[in-house]
Amino acid sequence: MQAYLETDQGRRIAYDKIEGAGPGVVFLGGFRSDKEGTKALALEAWAREHGRAFLRFDYSGHGKSSGEFTEGCIGDWFEDARAAIMQLTEGPQILVGSSMGGWISLLMARAHPDKVAGLVTIAAAPDFTEDGMWQAFTEAQRRELMEKGQIALPSEYSDEPYVITRRLIEDGRNHLVLRAPLHLPMPVRMLQGTADTDVPLSVAVRLIEHAEGPDMRLTVVKGADHRFSTPDCLRLVETSVLKVLQRLERTDA
Template sequence: MSEFLTTPEGRRIAYDRIGGRTPGVVFLGGFKSDKEGTKALALEAWAKAAGRAFLRLDYSGHGQSSGEFLDGAIGDWFEDARAAITALTEGPQVLVGSSMGGWIALLMAREMPEKVAGLVTIAAAPDFTEDGMWGAFSEDQRRELMEAGRVALPSDYSDEPYIITRRLIEEGRGRLVLRRPLDLPFPVRMLQGTEDADVPLAVAVRLIEHVMGPDIRLIVVKGADHRFSTPDCLKLIELSVVKVLARLEGGAG
C-alpha cells in the first residue's frame, strides 16, 4: 500500500519504502512512467531479498501522486525526488535513474552531493527537453509551441500523443547538466542499449565524456531498447547496483 509525503512545495507524492541496510537504493523513473513499472518492482524485489533499504516514488502528475502531468516540468519532478530522498531515507543513497530519472539523479548529484553515495543510470536522458525535443523541432513545431503553449508528438508507447508544453521546455533550460562541469566523485555505472529509439547511444557517450570522477563506467548492451526490461537487462541493473554497493563497502566492483 502506497504512502504519501507532502513536499515543501505542497505536492502530495506517493511512495513505497522498505527498511534495510544502508546505503539504501532509490529508484527514479522516467517521463510519464510510475513507480509500478517493471524495473522499479524488480529492483524492489532484489532489495527485499538482500535486506537493503529501498524507495520508489511517483513524481507529481505521475502515477498516484497529486497534480496534472501537463502542469509539471523537470524542476518540479526534481524537487519531488529531493523532498522524498531528504525526508524518507537515511544517509547517502545509491540512485538508480531510468531515462528522465537519470537526469534527475544527476541533478541530485549536483545539488545535494551529500545524499548521493553512488549512481546507476539506465538510458539516461539528461537535457532531453532541450536537445531531444526543442533541438529536433521543426520551425512549425517551435512556432506552435510558443504561440499555443503546447505541441503534440507521437508516442511509441501509447495511442495518445505526448503533449509537450512550453513550460516543460523553458523550465528545463534552468536544469541542464551537460553545459557546465559535473563532478561525480562516487561509483557510477551507466547502462545503455544500442537499439534505444528514444535515447541514442551518442547521448550516453556524450554523458560519460562530460562527467568527471574516479570510477565511472558505461556498459552497452547490443540489441537492448529503451525499456531495458528483458530478464537479462533487469539482471544487469541488479548486478550494477550490487557492484556500486560493493565498491562503497570496500569490495571489488
C-alpha cells in the same frame, strides 16, 4: 498500504518504501512512467531479497501522485525527488535513474553529493528537453509551442499523444547538466542499449565524456531498447547496484 509525502510546494507524492540496510536504493522513473514499472518492481524485489532499504515514488503528475502531467516540468520533478530522498531515507543512497530519472539523479548528485553514495543510470536522458525535443522540432512546431503553449506528439508507448508544454522546454533550460562542469565523486555505472530509439548511444557517450569523477563506467548492451526490461537487462541493473555497493564497501574498509 500506499503512503504519501506532502512537499513544501504542496504536492502529494505517492511512494512505497521498505526498511533495510544502508546505503539504501532509490529508483527514479522516467518521463510519464510510474513506480509500478517493471524495473522499479524488480529492483524492489532484489532489495527485499538482500535486506536492503528501498524507495520508489511517483513524481507529481505521474502515477498516484497529485497534479496533472502537463502542469509539471523538470524543476518540479527534481523538487519532488529531492523531497522524497531527503525526507524518506536515512544516510547516503544509491540512486537508480531510468531515462529522465537519470537526468534527475544527476541533478541530485550535483546539488547534494553527500546524500548520493552511488549512481546507476539506465538510458539516462540528460538535457532531453533541449537536445532531444527542442532541437528536433520543426520551425512550425516551435512556433506552435511558443504561441499556443503546447504541442502534441505521437507516442510509441501509448495511444495517447505526449503533450509537450512551453513550460517544460523553458524550465528544462534552467536544469541542464551537459553545459557546465559535472563532478560525480561517487561510483557511477551507466547502462545503455544499442537499439534505444529514444535515447541514442551517443547521449551516453557524451555524458561519460562530459562528467568528471574517479569511478565511472559505461556498459553497452547490444540490441537492448529503451525499456531495458528483459530478464538479462534487469539482472544487469541489479548487478550494477551490487558492484556499486561492493565498491563502497572496499572504500570504507
